[in-house]
Amino acid sequence: MSDFLINAGRQTLMLELQEASRLPDRLGDDFVxxxxxxxxxxxxxxxxxxxxxxxxxxxxxxxxxxTGTPAFFVHPAEALHGDLGMIESRDVMLFISYSGAAKELDLIIPRLQEKSVALLAMTGKIRSPLALAATATLDISVEREACPMHLAPTSSTVNTLMMGDALAMAVMQARGFNEEDFARSHPAGALGARLLNKVHHLMRTGDAIPQVKLTTSVMDAMLELSRTGLGLVVVCDDSSRVQGVFTDGDLRRWLVGGGTLAAKVAEAMTQGGVTLNAESRAVEAKEVLMKRKIAAAPVVDDNGLLCGAINLQDFYQAGIL
Structure with a gap:
């Protein structure tokens, strides 16, 4: 039985592939x-x-x-019971019917003509009523279905799917639709997270920003470091410009070197350091941290003033892996 099932499945796939292989040669003036x-x-x-x-x-x-073309599906029966009112003269209808002679077309085609709606056909019968009424006809015909009884739509549905993809991809590329455009249509997906999120969408703000002044003691900077758990404290001047960062590593090196907790943090901090711009793409900012082998960084605005802080975990939680 297992051999029979495998052979039946293999034969189905081979038949569908054979029919689909004829599609590329059918693309011509009507496709354009x-x-x-x-x-x-x-x-x-x-x-x-x-x-x-x-x-x-x-x-x-x-x-x-x-992929950049506003579109929706309407069932023919629903169209004839009110949904035709959703279709305007500036719209295009793509009607799919292998026979091209669905009875609903007898009522739909005249209504489309009255509204001057462009009709595109996807059919296996290029001399059918649907094809003859259409502005362009896409040929999805097959010599045989993969169904052994030649009844269930199989090869023809594969052809329909592939022809639809060919049309959508051609239009997409002609319009210059790119990754960022795609991400805007999929903001909740991984691609949306990578391309749409900017640093200011993910960064910590307000009281969640670990920050101290240049004159703050190492002791108070250490407490601020513990309070937020970000892995660093941002050290700023009186104008909120970043002068450096104070990290767990800085604290250890300071104490091992004989420094006191009463000293100013300006003496123990790492001067300068990496800062991220709030308007930069999150995925690019994450790459900066990875390349520099640091886990967190201050975030500044276009004027160079501190406005947030972020670490690698913030990127991971947003789906930017």
Whole structure:
């Protein structure tokens, strides 16, 4: 039985791959026209389809939306019961139907024509009513489905998915959509965390900033170091400009060297040190800390004034790994 199952699965994959391998040669004037229609539209792309075509259509709409083309899915039945009102003349409809003869089209196509809505077709029948009414037709036809009964949509749904991806990726690249644009559509994801977060989004502020003055004693700086647990204390002048940092290592070296707790922290601190700008990208700031092999740093604004503090754990908690 195991050999039978493996062979059946392998045959399905081979048939679907064989059908999909024909798609690249079908891209021509209609594909270019479909892509240009979407790019020139000032509205949205409304994707529609029934059954398996509808399931794939939802994915295509989601892919378009996440790659710079406003899009959503509308079920044909819902469209005929009110949702056509969501479609405007500046929009584009991408209708998916392998037969190109879904009965809902008899009512939908005239309404789209009345509103001057551009219609794009994705179908396996390039002489169907859908294809003939469309501005551009994308051919997803197959010689045979992978289903042994030639009934269940299999090879054709793979072709539909791939053609939708080809269209979305072509439009995305033509528009110059980049990683940062993608991140804005996925702010909760790892890419969003890496590209959208700036240091000021993650840094500690207010009382959470460990800071002392140049004239503060080593003893008080040590207490401030313990209070916040950041791993350093920022030492500032009276204008809130960073003059140095005082760390656990500085404290140990000071005491081992015979320094007293009553001395000024200015004598025991590390002068200067690394500072991060509040407006810099968090991922770049983290790389600075990693490269310098330090765990924390003060954060300054564009005027060089202390406005926060941050350590590596703050980056990790934000999903910047």
């Amino acid at each position: 026209r479909a892509a240009n229609t979407i790019m020139q539209s000032e509205g949205k792309v409304i994707v529609s389809g029934i059954g398996k075509s509808g399931h794939i259509g939802k994915k295509i709409a989601a892919t378009l939306a996440s």
